Amino acid sequence: MTSYDWWPMRWPRGWPPEMLQILAGAPINCLISSEPGLSLANYRVLGELPGQLPQDVQLIEGIWPSVKISRTRDSAEAGPTGAPWIDANGWRIQLARARYPNQQLWIDYQPPGELPDLNSLLVAIAEACAFGARWIVTLPEQLAQGLLNHRGEALTLWEQAKKLMRFFQEHSQWCSWPVVAPLGVVSDFSGENEFLATEFLNLASRRNLAYRVILREQLTRERLAGLAALILIDGQAVEAKWSAPSWEFAEKGGLVIAPKLPKGSVPARTYAGHRIARFGRGRVAAPIEPWSDPYILAEQVHWLVGRRNDPVRLWNGELLATHCCRSGDGKTTVVHLIGYSGWRPFQDVTVGVSTRGVEARVWWVDGEAQIQGTRRQLGTEFALPPFRVYCAVECGGSHA
Amino acid sequence: MREHELSCRLPTFTRRQLFALAAGMGVGQTARALPTAPVAVARCADYEPKRLVETLGRMFDQIGGLERLVAGKTVAVKVNLTGGAHQRLGHTPAELAHWTHPNVIGAVVYWLGRAGARRIRILESIAYSPEPLEEFMIAAGWEPRDIANAAPRVEFENTSYLGMGKEYKLLRVPGQPHIFPGFLLNHSYADCDVFVTLAKLKEHYTAGITLSLKNSFGITPTTIYGEAAGIDEPALIPRGGRSMLHRGHRQPAKPAPPEIDPSSPRDDGYRVPRIVADLAAARPIHLAVIDGITTMTAGEGPWIRPRDGRRTEVVSPRVLIVGTNPVCTDAVGAAVMGFDPAADRGTPPFERCDSTLRLAAAHGIGTYKLDEIEVIGETIDAVRFPFRRVSS
Numbered sequence: 001m002t003s004y005d006w007w008p009m010r011w012p013r014g015w016p017p018e019m020l021q022i023l024a025g026a027p028i029n030c031l032i033s034s035e036p037g038l039s040l041a042n043y044r045v046l047g048e049l050p051g052q053l054p055q056d057v058q059l060i061e062g063i064w065p066s067v068k069i070s071r072t073r074d075s076a077e078a079g080p081t082g083a084p085w086i087d088a089n090g091w092r093i094q095l096a097r098a099r100y101p102n103q104q105l106w107i108d109y110q111p112p113g114e115l116p117d118l119n120s121l122l123v124a125i126a127e128a129c130a131f132g133a134r135w136i137v138t139l140p141e142q143l144a145q146g147l148l149n150h151r152g153e154a155l156t157l158w159e160q161a162k163k164l165m166r167f168f169q170e171h172s173q174w175c176s177w178p179v180v181a182p183l184g185v186v187s188d189f190s191g192e193n194e195f196l197a198t199e200f201l202n203l204a205s206r207r208n209l210a211y212r213v214i215l216r217e218q219l220t221r222e223r224l225a226g227l228a229a230l231i232l233i234d235g236q237a238v239e240a241k242w243s244a245p246s247w248e249f250a251e252k253g254g255l256v257i258a259p260k261l262p263k264g265s266v267p268a269r270t271y272a273g274h275r276i277a278r279f280g281r282g283r284v285a286a287p288i289e290p291w292s293d294p295y296i297l298a299e300q301v302h303w304l305v306g307r308r309n310d311p312v313r314l315w316n317g318e319l320l321a322t323h324c325c326r327s328g329d330g331k332t333t334v335v336h337l338i339g340y341s342g343w344r345p346f347q348d349v350t351v352g353v354s355t356r357g358v359e360a361r362v363w364w365v366d367g368e369a370q371i372q373g374t375r376r377q378l379g380t381e382f383a384l385p386p387f388r389v390y391c392a393v394e395c396g397g398s399h400a
Numbered sequence: 401m402r403e404h405e406l407s408c409r410l411p412t413f414t415r416r417q418l419f420a421l422a423a424g425m426g427v428g429q430t431a432r433a434l435p436t437a438p439v440a441v442a443r444c445a446d447y448e449p450k451r452l453v454e455t456l457g458r459m460f461d462q463i464g465g466l467e468r469l470v471a472g473k474t475v476a477v478k479v480n481l482t483g484g485a486h487q488r489l490g491h492t493p494a495e496l497a498h499w500t501h502p503n504v505i506g507a508v509v510y511w512l513g514r515a516g517a518r519r520i521r522i523l524e525s526i527a528y529s530p531e532p533l534e535e536f537m538i539a540a541g542w543e544p545r546d547i548a549n550a551a552p553r554v555e556f557e558n559t560s561y562l563g564m565g566k567e568y569k570l571l572r573v574p575g576q577p578h579i580f581p582g583f584l585l586n587h588s589y590a591d592c593d594v595f596v597t598l599a600k601l602k603e604h605y606t607a608g609i610t611l612s613l614k615n616s617f618g619i620t621p622t623t624i625y626g627e628a629a630g631i632d633e634p635a636l637i638p639r640g641g642r643s644m645l646h647r648g649h650r651q652p653a654k655p656a657p658p659e660i661d662p663s664s665p666r667d668d669g670y671r672v673p674r675i676v677a678d679l680a681a682a683r684p685i686h687l688a689v690i691d692g693i694t695t696m697t698a699g700e701g702p703w704i705r706p707r708d709g710r711r712t713e714v715v716s717p718r719v720l721i722v723g724t725n726p727v728c729t730d731a732v733g734a735a736v737m738g739f740d741p742a743a744d745r746g747t748p749p750f751e752r753c754d755s756t757l758r759l760a761a762a763h764g765i766g767t768y769k770l771d772e773i774e775v776i777g778e779t780i781d782a783v784r785f786p787f788r789r790v791s792s
Contacts, residue, residue, distance in 0.1 A: 272532065296637075303531065307538040315488045315541075316702075348490045352541055376493075377543040383491040 006030045006054060007165065008046075008106055009137040012144035022147055026162040027169040030054075032136060049108065049136075058103035060096045062089040062135070064112050065127050066120055067319055067340045086340045090321055091201035093131035094179070095189060098213040105133035111140035118143055118157055119342030119389060122164055122365065126390035129168035130323050130336035132175040137161070160365055164390065167363060171392070174334050177325035180354075181210035182228040182309035183301070186237070186246070188216050193234045199294035200233060200301075208322050209302045210311055221245050229255040229305040233291075238262055251280030257304055261286040272303040308378065313352035320346065324353070335393040337384075345388045353395055354379040360395035364388070434767035437725035438463050438774040439732040441783055444693050444720045447495075452507040456689070459722040460511055462776040469594055469686055469724070471516035476592035479505055480600050480615050481524045482701050485539035489702035492714050494540050497696040500598045502542050504691045504720075506550040508598060513551020520551055523588050525560035527622045527641045533558045559586035560638035561623045568621070568634065570657075571682040577660055578674035578759060583682050584624050584634070584656035594686045597726065601692030601717060601733055603787055604700045606646065606672045608749035609737065611730040612688035613756050616679040617672070620645065624653040645675050669745075669753030677759035680726060684765070688729040690721040692736065697787050710788075717785035719778075727757055727766030728773045738786030741768045748788060 009023070011033035020040055030044045046052040050059050068085040089107055096105050107128050111121070118140060128135035139147070146154025168175075185204070187197035204211055214223050216234065219242055224230065230246055237243045238258050250256040257274065261267065265284055267275035273296070274285040285304055291297050307313075311324045312335050323336040333355050339346050353360075358373045358380050364387035373380040373395070382393055440459035444451060460466050479500045489497040505522065512520050526536050533556040534544040548554045557563050565587030572582035589595070597612045604610035610617075620642060623629055627640030630653040644650055646668040651658040665671070694716045698706035706712060719736055723729030731741035734757065739749045741757055757768035767773065770780070 299529070299531075303535050307535050310538075313539065313541060315486050315491075317486070348488065350488060350491050376541055377546075378538065378541055381541065 006044075006057060006104060006106070007134055007137075007169070008032055010139075011035070011040075011045075012139050012148075015144065015148060019148065022158065025166070027165050028137065053106075054104075056102075056104055057106055058096060058100040059106050059108055060092055060133070062092055062107040062109040062128075063087050064109055064120070065089055065123050065338075065340055084319060086206060086319065086321070088202070088205060088321055088338075088340065089127055090131045090323060090338070091198070091205045093128065093133045094211075094213050095198070095201060097132055098215050098218070106136055107133045108136045108138075110138050115140045115142065117343040118154075121157065121161055121342075122389040123338065123340060123342050125161060125164050125168075126336075127321075127338045129165075129175070130338055130390070130392075137165075164365055171334075173327075174325055174336075174392075177327055177334070179210065179212055180311040180324040180326045180333065181212045182311070183209065183211040183305050184214045184224055184227045184230040185211045185233065186214045186216050186219055186230060186243075187233040189213075196291060196294055196297070197233045200231075200298055203295050203298040204301070205321060207298055207302055208310065208312060208314060209298060209305070210322075210324060216240075216242050219243070219245050221248060224249045224254070227254065228309045229257065229301075231257040231301055232259070235259055247279070250282035250284055253281040255283045255285065255304065257285045257301055259286065259291065272300040274300060274304060276304075311354045313378070313381075315350040315352075316348045317346065317351070319344075320349065322351070331396060333395050335395075337387075337391040337393070339387070339389050339391075342389055345386050346384075346391075347386050349384045349387075349391075350381050351384060351393055352376065352379050352381045353393065355395055356380065357396040360393050362391060362393050364391040432764075434727075434761055434764065434772070435725055436767045436772050436774070437723055437728050438776050439721060439723035439725075439729050440776045441732060441736070441778045441780065442720050442722075443718055443778055443783060445718055447501050447503040447693060449503050449507065452503050453510055455720060456504075456507045456722070457511055459720060459777065460515075463722060463724055466511055466515035466687075469515070470512055472518050473593035474519040474521065474591065475512050475517045475594045475596055476521050476523055476588055477505070477508065477512070477596045477598060478523050478615055478619060479598045480610075480618065481526070481536065481540070482618065483703060484528070485536050487702050489696055489712060489714060495542070496694045497714050498600060498602060498701045499540070500600055500691050501693065502537070502544075502547060504689065504693075505598055506547045508596070508689055509547055509550040509554055512596070513554075517551065517553075517594075519553045519555065521588055521592065522547060522554065522556045523559050523586075523619070525586070525618050525621060526558050526638070527560055527626060528639055529558075530561050530563075530637050531558060532556065557586070557588050559588050559619060560621050560626070561636070562586065562621075562634070563588070565591075568624070568656075573678045573682045573763075575681070575763065577678050577681075578762075579659050579661075579664065579671060580657060580675065580678050581660055582657045583620060583679060584652070585619055585683070586621055589619055589683050595683060596687040596689070597685050598689045598691065601690050601695050601719070601721070601737060602700050603698055603737070603749060605704050605706075606668050606753060607676065607756055608673075608751070608753050609730070609734055609739065609756075610700050611690055611733040612685060612726040613680050613730050613760055614676050616683060616685070617642070617645070617676050619679060619683060624656050629653045646672060673754045673756040673759050676756045677763055677765075680760050680765055681763040685726040686724060688721075688723050688726045690729065690733050692717045692719040692721060692733070692785070694718075715785070715787070717783070719783045719785065725766040727760045727768050730757055730760075731768040731770060731773060732775055732780060734768075735770060735780045736783055736785060738784060738788060741770060 008030040265277035319341040373382040440462040495501040537544040568584040569590035599612040599615040622638040623634040698710040734741040
């Protein structure tokens, strides 16, 4: 269980202690400042990081979450899908959660020099919280100055930021709920495996292919419970002793996707760029051509696992990422929707959740509502109200 | 010409039409009569599966039954799943706006199976991805097993690339092509005895209307005709739409035949209808089913920003249209939508484009003249649903 006692903020350079009042109503309780002698009552003050981190905190590096924008503000740079390219941190946080399961995670990155849209501050807060971390709130220079000078626009945005932080503080139990995912991604995520493994996580997230990160030294039968499939990314996985629980997983009916087929397995068919062989009650799949492009790998693995197993489906949510968690008792599911386009409201978004319940509570930055979903064959669909930056959908009911 | 193509092109006249032709044709007159075939029109209130099966079964009987067409044959069924699986018009599921409804597909598959089809292959070209078609359907919220279980031996294929084939197949345009002398296509469009198109009753931003003929635009693989197509050979993976066909800024990947006249207009209102007509000639359609139960106005998909202050909206004409001649079927479809199927460029719905119906007729595929088409079941007047009046 991770504790979320700390909520860090980097104290803007040149802010006098009187600016402390601006934090009233925010759950921020830890300030990071390189200015000597800054003493702020009721706040723990840390010097520059990573030197003085609290004991139960792990610091990870991130990047400013954003849509890659082309010169004309209304359009975005396309990735290989034709879909816009998004810089996101969800996968980094999920990987860090696997590496440091008992630590509170702080993700740190500074705003870029010139921020075209200050609303992306809200995206940074929401993204980290939704995935179970805290972003070290670091105000863009324009916003810090605006607050210092009591400018209306800056104050409005800051109030929204505080409201968002309070929301996550009130729902901090969500952070410890296990992710709902059909796929386990197994690697040591380092050395020669790092590029393919981490880019796979990044690009799988972009396709809303939900996964559970499993460090290979932690690969045990217990960690595979509830999964439909497993990918062993590392080159020598098939021969390695650590992969033994995977084969048991396949024997019992799971799908194991590996760099090559285990000895003795005979491929019965090809699908999504892989040869597939029966293995006990399950299947094993290996690539026809060695894996090299993580984008194609994420795509093919999604098809091998099957979209039928997706816990969340999304419509009209091109610039959204999703993260789905379920309470330990399995009675409540929450879907976080993180919008990477801070400046543009999300209209007409529908989210499909693989649960039977048709009622949901929806929160967004400006409001909340109880909504009624529509039962469909693959789960329940909820038509969401227009929102900016972030929306949470909490619904009950068992897995569909 | 293959046997099935031949049988498709033979004009089938009702006795009434034969009399009309005989009366109207003087001695020595050499006017070529275009093929015609009956078109069945039926009201259908919704997509309730039982109702759909009953209605379509009756309609297939009205046009002469499916057995003669499909018994013992491999049947390719092109559906209309244009755009992405994650796009919706507002919150409306794609099948209630711009996609052929899965229950219509399932009902047609059921009747094809009942009529003795040896193999039924559901086809669509997903422009941006080699994604298996079933996965694409699931992404849209569909359950493809319902379609697969509607008849024995049902398969799916994404035809935007080589897919399960070993090579692309060249299908030539017989006679004088408008733009392309032939098309290099996924094997599925050649390895079939019967070609069925399951279209949606919609307007189209570029082509005015999109019914059964225009549905064939989507049989082109984007590895050859798409934005990321290869130059000297097809790309391995489809990534991108068909702007090449719209704008003509480049030629398709080799060895696909290039345009016959690269100096022809690059206007998409000129090109798209002609390419559609060429495709319908190269890959003849044997059975056209138009889903007009629930659809959208003012364009072919939710990405359309209509001209002239109109807006896209979901509407329910509650009609199904079925025929064996795609030009005749589309002519009736256009009339049901409140348009004159004989309209030429400059007249709704072809204000900014040429008429696909006329261009397909020029290929000798069929007639678009309503007085030459036998309409069975409901009359056009009884089911007319004027699209322009709804969303203007």
